Amino acid sequence: MTTTAVPAAPPVVRARPAGFVGDLRTVAIRALRAVPREPESIVPALIIPVFFYVVNVGALSRVSENAYGLNFKAFQLPVAIIFAVTGISRASTLVTDIQGGYFDRLCVTPVRRLALLLGLMVADIAVVIALCIPVLLLGFAYGVRFETGPLGVLMFVLMAGAWGLVFTGFPYAIALKTGNPAAVNTSFILFFPFAFLTTAFQPKQALSGWLKTVATYNPVTYLLAGLRSLISTGWDGTELLKALAAIAVVGTVSISLALAALRGRVRRG
Amino acid sequence: MTAAVITESIERRFDDTVAVDGVDLEVRAGEIYGFLGPNGAGKSTVVRMLCTLLLPSAGRALVLGHDVATQPGQVRLRIGVALQDAALDDRQTGRELLTLQARLYGLNRVEVEQRVTHVLHMVDIGDAIDRRIGTYSGGMKRRLDLAAALVHNPDVLFLDEPTTGLDPASRALVWREVRRLNEELGTTIFLTTQYLEEADELADRVGIIDRGKLVAEGAPDELKRSISDDVIVARVEGAGDEVIQALCAIDGVDQVDVHAEEITVRTTNGAAAVSPVAVTLSRDGVKVHSLTLRTPTLDDVFLELTGGHIDHDGDGEHIS
Numbered sequence: 001m002t003t004t005a006v007p008a009a010p011p012v013v014r015a016r017p018a019g020f021v022g023d024l025r026t027v028a029i030r031a032l033r034a035v036p037r038e039p040e041s042i043v044p045a046l047i048i049p050v051f052f053y054v055v056n057v058g059a060l061s062r063v064s065e066n067a068y069g070l071n072f073k074a075f076q077l078p079v080a081i082i083f084a085v086t087g088i089s090r091a092s093t094l095v096t097d098i099q100g101g102y103f104d105r106l107c108v109t110p111v112r113r114l115a116l117l118l119g120l121m122v123a124d125i126a127v128v129i130a131l132c133i134p135v136l137l138l139g140f141a142y143g144v145r146f147e148t149g150p151l152g153v154l155m156f157v158l159m160a161g162a163w164g165l166v167f168t169g170f171p172y173a174i175a176l177k178t179g180n181p182a183a184v185n186t187s188f189i190l191f192f193p194f195a196f197l198t199t200a201f202q203p204k205q206a207l208s209g210w211l212k213t214v215a216t217y218n219p220v221t222y223l224l225a226g227l228r229s230l231i232s233t234g235w236d237g238t239e240l241l242k243a244l245a246a247i248a249v250v251g252t253v254s255i256s257l258a259l260a261a262l263r264g265r266v267r268r269g
Numbered sequence: 270m271t272a273a274v275i276t277e278s279i280e281r282r283f284d285d286t287v288a289v290d291g292v293d294l295e296v297r298a299g300e301i302y303g304f305l306g307p308n309g310a311g312k313s314t315v316v317r318m319l320c321t322l323l324l325p326s327a328g329r330a331l332v333l334g335h336d337v338a339t340q341p342g343q344v345r346l347r348i349g350v351a352l353q354d355a356a357l358d359d360r361q362t363g364r365e366l367l368t369l370q371a372r373l374y375g376l377n378r379v380e381v382e383q384r385v386t387h388v389l390h391m392v393d394i395g396d397a398i399d400r401r402i403g404t405y406s407g408g409m410k411r412r413l414d415l416a417a418a419l420v421h422n423p424d425v426l427f428l429d430e431p432t433t434g435l436d437p438a439s440r441a442l443v444w445r446e447v448r449r450l451n452e453e454l455g456t457t458i459f460l461t462t463q464y465l466e467e468a469d470e471l472a473d474r475v476g477i478i479d480r481g482k483l484v485a486e487g488a489p490d491e492l493k494r495s496i497s498d499d500v501i502v503a504r505v506e507g508a509g510d511e512v513i514q515a516l517c518a519i520d521g522v523d524q525v526d527v528h529a530e531e532i533t534v535r536t537t538n539g540a541a542a543v544s545p546v547a548v549t550l551s552r553d554g555v556k557v558h559s560l561t562l563r564t565p566t567l568d569d570v571f572l573e574l575t576g577g578h579i580d581h582d583g584d585g586e587h588i589s
Contacts (some may be wrong), residue, residue, distance in 0.1 A: 013376055013380045013383070013384060013421065013422050013423070013424060015346045015347070015374035015376070015421040015422070015423070016336060016346065016374070016375035017342070017346075017375055018372060018374065018375040019375070020340075022372065022375070023373065026369055026372040026373055029369075030358075030361065030365075030369055033361070033365065034360050034361075037360050037401075038360070075539055097358065100354075100356060100357075100358075101352055101354055101356030102356045102357060102358050104322055104352055104356060104505075105352065105356040105357075105417070106351070106373070107322060107347060108320045108321065108322060108348070108352075109345060109348045109373040109374060110342055110345045110346055110373065110374065110375070111373045124454075257517065266340075268321065268322060268323050268324040269324045
């Protein structure tokens with residue numbers, strides 16, 4: 001290494017708060033930039049929903065169509081989308097930041113603490129919407145058509161993205177609370193009851209016993225019904241409102257947990 | 270001269286543990302202040318309080334006149350921080366990290382470009398700046414960490430053990446940058462270290478902390494002169510109490526300290542005392558591995574004040 005002359009000092013700059021939107025943008029850009037550099041965190045989320053969609057349609061199409069008169073490919077498309085968007089977050093990266101001290105480095109800047117979390121979530125929503133695309137294309141390739149047209153497709157993607165976003169509250173809450181990567185990985189367990197104890201494979205009238213009871217209280221049941229209505233029924237306000245309410249209820253719980261964990265993490269006392 | 274950092278009886282407790290116990294400091298604007306102490310002495314806890322990452326449990330701390338407890342936002346705008354273990358993001362490039370850091374301090378695009386260019390010249394990372402940080406050596410990470418702490422042109426720079434774990438060449442480079450920052454930009458630097466030579470080499474004034482308490486403060490030369498003019502160090506085997514008493518009785522000897530197999534003799538005139546010390550050790554049958562005459566170090570100051578060496582677990586004993 002050689003010694004170089006320091007150039008004349010540039011005009012003196014004065015540090016100042018960047019503003020909430022500026023902070024949010026800076027944190028989100030960093031998170032998005034990291035996504036293609038860690039393909040291992042995205043590739044499974046790309047493959048798993050496509051795999052399950054293909055397998056489920058191949059294995060259960062005929063049975064379901066004969067038994068319930070369903071277009072099973074349309075019936076399964078929202079399930080594949082939920083598989084694609086649930087649990088995708090930058091929580092493991094956040095844990096790495098906490099463990100490596102980079103989170104502290106960010107905390108000694110004037111950045112708004114809320115932007116440290118919401119910036120990651122903004123990046124997440126962009127990623128989950130991108131993950132919807134291959135599944136949707138496969139659905140279109142299977143001949144699935146939306147009764148609600150292109151606007152319905154947009155609504156479908158936005159609702160799926162909103163679900164993906166609110167679900168990230170759980171892994172972020174765990175990441176901020178524990179700073180432990182193993183604990184963050186266990187948040188994936190939440191995915192199973194949310195995704196499977198629902199009308200994922202059969203319509204509600206075909207469920208019975210405890211599964212029917214659990215599915216009745218599972219918000220994903222209503223989310224799936226809303227998404228399916230966009231494909232098969234047309235604009236059904238009741239189903240859509242129920243779906244949005246389900247997203248709101250889960251979001252209220254998960255985001256509250258994440259915000260409480262953030263407060264705990266940045267508390268100086 | 271105005272004070273850049275003031276602490277008044279600052280304390281920090283973690284449950285029942287008192288990590289920092291009533292420390293009073295005053296760091297003058299434009300100086301390099303070395304905060305010296307062994308591992309676990311409370312150095313990093315003090316820095317974390319001054320950087321607004323921790324609240325003091327008691328007492329008050331001001332950075333550039335702003336209270337770290339009640340005005341953390343004002344403090345954060347004026348300080349730069351390089352925490353212990355370069356805290357970087359391995360997945361970003363050096364340039365991306367610096368740009369992000371500058372953005373968080375509200376700098377616009379033009380200012381970001383100017384400042385990034387400027388700090389890169391200062392810390393000399395070369396073409397590696399466009400490589401991912403994960404590929405950097407320890408020394409390069411430290412220099413990038415320093416650049417990130419400087420990118421918004423802070424008035425006070427906190428460096429928490431900036432050279433721990435670095436090889437001697439990388440350590441010398443960091444020292445050079447620190448000196449240059451202080452001399453050319455007038456940046457006040459608060460530097461914690463467990464390396465005596467680092468404090469000695471860099472600091473205008475040194476505060477010595479042990480078990481959460483400030484035990485001494487002053488210019489390194491003042492502190493060293495305060496204990497004696499010369500020090501004779503003997504590495505020996507088999508020195509009993511009678512030998513130590515005999516050394517104490519030699520003319521001009523102020524104090525004798527025993528630490529494991531090392532005897533430290535403090536004297537006002539080393540040249541005159543070294544011969545009688547050697548004769549006394551030899552006469553009493555002590556096996557002498559080495560006998561050195563030198564001026565006092567900050568470690569001698571620490572030994573005098575705490576009874577232990579700064580870089581070892583102290584089990585020494587003190588005889589005057």
